[in-house]
Amino acid sequence: MTFFLPFFLLIAGMTLFPAVFSAIAGQAQIRFDLFWTLFQDGAFRISAQVSALYAFIATLSVFFCGTTLAYLLIRLRRFWRKAVALLLFVIWALPSFVSLPIFRALLLNTIENPIASEIQAFCSILVGRFWVDLPVVALIALALFEELPPSYEESMRLEGAGTVDRFFSLFFQIAQKSLVGYLCVSFLDLMRDVNVPMMITEGRPLSYAGFTPYGIAGATTTLGFFLKNNLLDFAATDSWTFLWSQNALVTVTLLAGFWFLNRMFKRPEKTFGIWLGLEIVWSFSLGSLLFLPAFFFRDWHRRGHLRACAIIALGASLILRQLSPSTVILCFYLLFRLFPFQRAFDRLLFFFNVALAVLWIAMSGGALGFLVWLSFSRYRYLPPFPGIADAFKGLSWNNYVYLFDSGFLVNLKNSLWLGLGSGLLGVLVFSMAAYAALKNSRYHTFAKGLIGLTLVMAGMNTFVPLVLTLDALGGLNRFLPIVLAILNQSAPIAFMTAYAAFRQTDPTYAELGQIDGASRWQLFWKIVFPLAFPTVAVLFLYIFIRGWSSFIAPLLLISSPEKYPVSLRLYDWAGNPGLHHTRWGLFAAGALLTVTMMAVCSIPLPALWRKRWSSG
Amino acid sequence: MSKRVFLLSFLILITVSVGLSFSVWVSWEGEDWYRMIAKAYTEATQTPVEIVPIPAPDQKLLVALKTPDTLPDLCLIKSDDFPLAATIALPIDLPRLPQYADRFAQIGIQTYTSGGALRAVPFYADTQVLFLQTAVFEKYRIPLPEPDWNIGDFEALLAHLRAEGVMPIGWGFNSPYIFQGLQEGFGQSFLPDGTIRVITEENTRLLKRMRSWVTNGWFKDYPQRPGLVKDFSAGKVAMMPQGSYLIPDLDEMGVPYALAPLPEPWRSVIDTKAWVIFKNETLVYPFLSFLFERMEGLCATYAKQSLIEGIPFSGNAGGVLERALENGLVQPSTRAYSEGYWTAMKACLELYLRGEGELQELLSTAQAYIDQFQ
Numbered sequence: 001m002t003f004f005l006p007f008f009l010l011i012a013g014m015t016l017f018p019a020v021f022s023a024i025a026g027q028a029q030i031r032f033d034l035f036w037t038l039f040q041d042g043a044f045r046i047s048a049q050v051s052a053l054y055a056f057i058a059t060l061s062v063f064f065c066g067t068t069l070a071y072l073l074i075r076l077r078r079f080w081r082k083a084v085a086l087l088l089f090v091i092w093a094l095p096s097f098v099s100l101p102i103f104r105a106l107l108l109n110t111i112e113n114p115i116a117s118e119i120q121a122f123c124s125i126l127v128g129r130f131w132v133d134l135p136v137v138a139l140i141a142l143a144l145f146e147e148l149p150p151s152y153e154e155s156m157r158l159e160g161a162g163t164v165d166r167f168f169s170l171f172f173q174i175a176q177k178s179l180v181g182y183l184c185v186s187f188l189d190l191m192r193d194v195n196v197p198m199m200i201t202e203g204r205p206l207s208y209a210g211f212t213p214y215g216i217a218g219a220t221t222t223l224g225f226f227l228k229n230n231l232l233d234f235a236a237t238d239s240w241t242f243l244w245s246q247n248a249l250v251t252v253t254l255l256a257g258f259w260f261l262n263r264m265f266k267r268p269e270k271t272f273g274i275w276l277g278l279e280i281v282w283s284f285s286l287g288s289l290l291f292l293p294a295f296f297f298r299d300w301h302r303r304g305h306l307r308a309c310a311i312i313a314l315g316a317s318l319i320l321r322q323l324s325p326s327t328v329i330l331c332f333y334l335l336f337r338l339f340p341f342q343r344a345f346d347r348l349l350f351f352f353n354v355a356l357a358v359l360w361i362a363m364s365g366g367a368l369g370f371l372v373w374l375s376f377s378r379y380r381y382l383p384p385f386p387g388i389a390d391a392f393k394g395l396s397w398n399n400y401v402y403l404f405d406s407g408f409l410v411n412l413k414n415s416l417w418l419g420l421g422s423g424l425l426g427v428l429v430f431s432m433a434a435y436a437a438l439k440n441s442r443y444h445t446f447a448k449g450l451i452g453l454t455l456v457m458a459g460m461n462t463f464v465p466l467v468l469t470l471d472a473l474g475g476l477n478r479f480l481p482i483v484l485a486i487l488n489q490s491a492p493i494a495f496m497t498a499y500a501a502f503r504q505t506d507p508t509y510a511e512l513g514q515i516d517g518a519s520r521w522q523l524f525w526k527i528v529f530p531l532a533f534p535t536v537a538v539l540f541l542y543i544f545i546r547g548w549s550s551f552i553a554p555l556l557l558i559s560s561p562e563k564y565p566v567s568l569r570l571y572d573w574a575g576n577p578g579l580h581h582t583r584w585g586l587f588a589a590g591a592l593l594t595v596t597m598m599a600v601c602s603i604p605l606p607a608l609w610r611k612r613w614s615s616g
Numbered sequence: 617m618s619k620r621v622f623l624l625s626f627l628i629l630i631t632v633s634v635g636l637s638f639s640v641w642v643s644w645e646g647e648d649w650y651r652m653i654a655k656a657y658t659e660a661t662q663t664p665v666e667i668v669p670i671p672a673p674d675q676k677l678l679v680a681l682k683t684p685d686t687l688p689d690l691c692l693i694k695s696d697d698f699p700l701a702a703t704i705a706l707p708i709d710l711p712r713l714p715q716y717a718d719r720f721a722q723i724g725i726q727t728y729t730s731g732g733a734l735r736a737v738p739f740y741a742d743t744q745v746l747f748l749q750t751a752v753f754e755k756y757r758i759p760l761p762e763p764d765w766n767i768g769d770f771e772a773l774l775a776h777l778r779a780e781g782v783m784p785i786g787w788g789f790n791s792p793y794i795f796q797g798l799q800e801g802f803g804q805s806f807l808p809d810g811t812i813r814v815i816t817e818e819n820t821r822l823l824k825r826m827r828s829w830v831t832n833g834w835f836k837d838y839p840q841r842p843g844l845v846k847d848f849s850a851g852k853v854a855m856m857p858q859g860s861y862l863i864p865d866l867d868e869m870g871v872p873y874a875l876a877p878l879p880e881p882w883r884s885v886i887d888t889k890a891w892v893i894f895k896n897e898t899l900v901y902p903f904l905s906f907l908f909e910r911m912e913g914l915c916a917t918y919a920k921q922s923l924i925e926g927i928p929f930s931g932n933a934g935g936v937l938e939r940a941l942e943n944g945l946v947q948p949s950t951r952a953y954s955e956g957y958w959t960a961m962k963a964c965l966e967l968y969l970r971g972e973g974e975l976q977e978l979l980s981t982a983q984a985y986i987d988q989f990q
Contacts, residue, residue, distance in 0.1 A: 204839060213984040213985045216963045467682075467686060476686060561667070
């Protein structure tokens with residue numbers, strides 16, 4: 001219980017209490033008629049479907065490509081491996097309010113109108129998400145693969161398995177097993193994504209069916225963006241009941257998504273029936289009707305029938321343009337599970353992911369080059385890509401001079417405190433909770449429930465009661481509440497990662513320690529924790545970066561410029577979605593200083609820590 | 617004894633200095649300028665002023681207004697935020713700004729009056745004007761429009777530019793910021809009693825007219841401002857209606873441009889900013905007077921038009937901006953406008969101008985959305 005308590009208190013204090021407070025203080029009434037009206041509302045439905053498709057494709061593409069890239073990296077020479085790993089780290093370390101404007105700049109300099117069509121807009125946000133999210137998966141997979149004894153792969157190679165076969169039979173399986181939890185959490189996180197649609201497309205192009213008196217949605221409106229818009233619009237009125245109902249509906253949808261995904265990984269044959277039922281209740285599109293015959297052949301032993309039905313249904317749905325996003329998700333799934341030429345499919349998938357990884361590297365290199373060039377330019381507005389002839393004209397150090405003169409170092413110091421505080425405290429809290437969950441399955445179930453609640457409840461809606469409480473306790477303008485808010489937001493992925501890492505460790509050492517009479521704390525601190533070190537180091541970096549780049553929590557909880565982290569300064573220079581008063585040169589210089597500082601501070605830390613543990 | 621006296625003096629000093637200081641939230645342009653003024657004020661009066669730049673004022677205010685203890689003493693807001701802020705803001709006591717009490721522009725007074733009392737001190741405005749890419753006009757030897765031109769002349773110019781193979785004009789299809797000036801020029805949707813009625817004959821005709829601009833290839837959708845500014849700078853689009861806040865950026869980029877007033881009856885939308893006082897009136901009023909005395913610097917650097925008479929606009933576009941301000945449309949400061957109209961018309965405009973949906977149905981849905989707030 002002692003190990004689990006800090007985690008429980010964190011979630012209770014930062015999610016459950018504000019959510020309950022919000023419902024009570026808002027005097028929200030439960031109105032089932034409104035709930036039903038909102039459920040039928042076109043805007044809500046479109047945003048839910050868009051979210052599901054967006055989250056599904058983004059999560060899968062990041063997972064497949066990330067693991068492929070990690071596999072390629074462990075085969076590269078040390079120098080190149082380090083170089084690509086550094087690039088991964090740098091892009092990962094770019095806070096979203098830095099990386100997304102940069103991505104937007106690249107996009108606007110490449111495509112004339114990213115929202116010219118629904119597909120183009122949807123692809124734009126997918127690519128943006130893919131670019132931002134790939135590093136974390138690739139680095140976690142790299143950490144996992146580095147832990148794997150080389151003999152495993154060697155023995156497969158001696159048995160004649162090729163590069164692709166070894167990847168799918170060994171590395172991919174390990175990554176899949178370890179990252180299932182992460183993928184589920186990431187899926188839900190993406191369903192609530194606000195940043196990418198807000199910064200890249202503003203939820204546009206809108207859909208006619210998605211324009212209703214209860215909300216507005218389009219081809220890139222995720223549930224998070226949809227809720228955010230309504231929160232800003234309706235929170236100003238006395239429509240707490242409306243807001244509460246809409247929040248509750250979104251919460252139920254997300255919880256259902258979480259449960260559905262979990263089930264899909266465990267018992268896929270049962271999931272098919274559930275999907276069909278939901279699809280009929282939800283949209284009853286022609287696609288789902290055509291899938292109906294396949295339902296009778298859901299027995300996995302009769303794959304041929306199922307495959308035939310699925311192919312006919314998909315083809316007809318595509319031709320008739322009657323395809324709901326959930327049907328697309330099912331088709332992806334069936335394709336992966338039932339594709340007849342598995343070997344050829346594996347190769348196709350592998351080389352497609354290699355191509356994506358190469359594209360990612362090229363794009364990241366280009367983005368960083370553009371950022372460096374911008375940092376020496378004097379552009380206030382977004383410039384086009386420079387030609388080689390005029391790239392070096394008018395460059396100066398003025399942006400950096402301004403930053404040093406305007407107290408940017410204080411902002412860097414504040415971000416460092418937030419990052420380090422969150423990273424260290426987070427590693428401790430989540431590792432202890434994961435260890436407790438590993439030892440006792442009841443804690444694991446309880447933790448999953450808490451994580452589910454955090455995923456669906458924590459957001460802008462919980463900040464008002466949080467600010468009220470902190471104000472009463474004198475906790476505003478302090479770093480600790482921000483650190484706790486960051487830990488709360490990081491909890492799902494952090495806990496899942498820590499749990500997966502501890503589950504992978506060899507239990508023999510802990511058993512030997514137990515026989516030698518080590519206490520539970522000693523077992524945890526001296527045996528289990530060091531054994532899972534590479535993944536714990538990634539966990540530290542994950543929370544450190546979230547702490548460093550946090551925006552909403554400092555914005556709402558700090559009102560003293562001396563305590564502003566860099567995020568609040570940089571946002572105004574180019575992160576602002578409206579792009580009214582940009583200062584791109586300053587923004588780029590600040591972003592580069594930020595990333596450099598993060599790299600300097602965070603890269604040696606795990607190494608030092610590792611040394612401490614290996615010598616201890 | 618001496619220790620006690622020392623401690624007491626120290627405590628009094630701390631209490632007095634904390635009590636005498638106040639904080640000011642500022643957003644948008646001019647952070648450095650506000651800091652400079654605050655520093656000068658502190659030196660002159662020994663009263664510390666903390667300037668707090670707020671990067672995302674909408675979100676910050678939304679939460680802060682629900683937790684009043686966290687509010688600053690003085691806060692710069694835009695008219696959209698006024699309905700929320702007015703519920704907590706202290707009424708403005710104009711006699712405490714003796715030099716300025718009778719010099720505030722009427723549009724500022726109207727915008728920031730709520731429940732019969734002035735609740736914010738008008739500060740500055742950005743106005744909409746038409747930016748003309750002079751290189752394009754010179755290349756095709758097209759004369760720049762006269763200051764008193766009308767919508768007929770405007771459409772003739774669009775056709776002329778199109779015939780030369782240039783995209784005549786561009787802005788975001790979904791921009792109520794641009795649309796409302798046209799809407800109020802051709803009809804009246806913002807009624808005197810504060811309600812908004814968008815489902816009108818005039819709006820139907822206007823939207824059909826705008827749709828014809830799109831189908832004729834005269835008007836291009838630019839979903840985000842950077843794309844529009846990039847094409848305007850490169851001469852790919854000849855005109856853009858935008859706020860005057862863009863002037864310093866275009867000047868710095870060296871883009872050849874001229875300003876023209878919007879053609880009659882298209883009205884220029886005035887985007888105003890004002891100071892809201894939440895606490896510490898005694899300290900805040902002298903600071904505001906000090907700030908207004910030096911306001912010309914802010915207006916010159918950031919192309920702002922003061923809402924205080926007698927503070928001139930020193931840029932070379934002063935004439936066009938003055939005219940735009942005189943014929944301007946002040947954005948209503950009601951919830952129905954800032955939360956309802958803005959969101960609903962964004963969707964309505966985008967869908968109709970892209971050719972999706974029936975106009976009457978779209979306007980009905982927009983009206984239903986707005987009605988929830990009025």
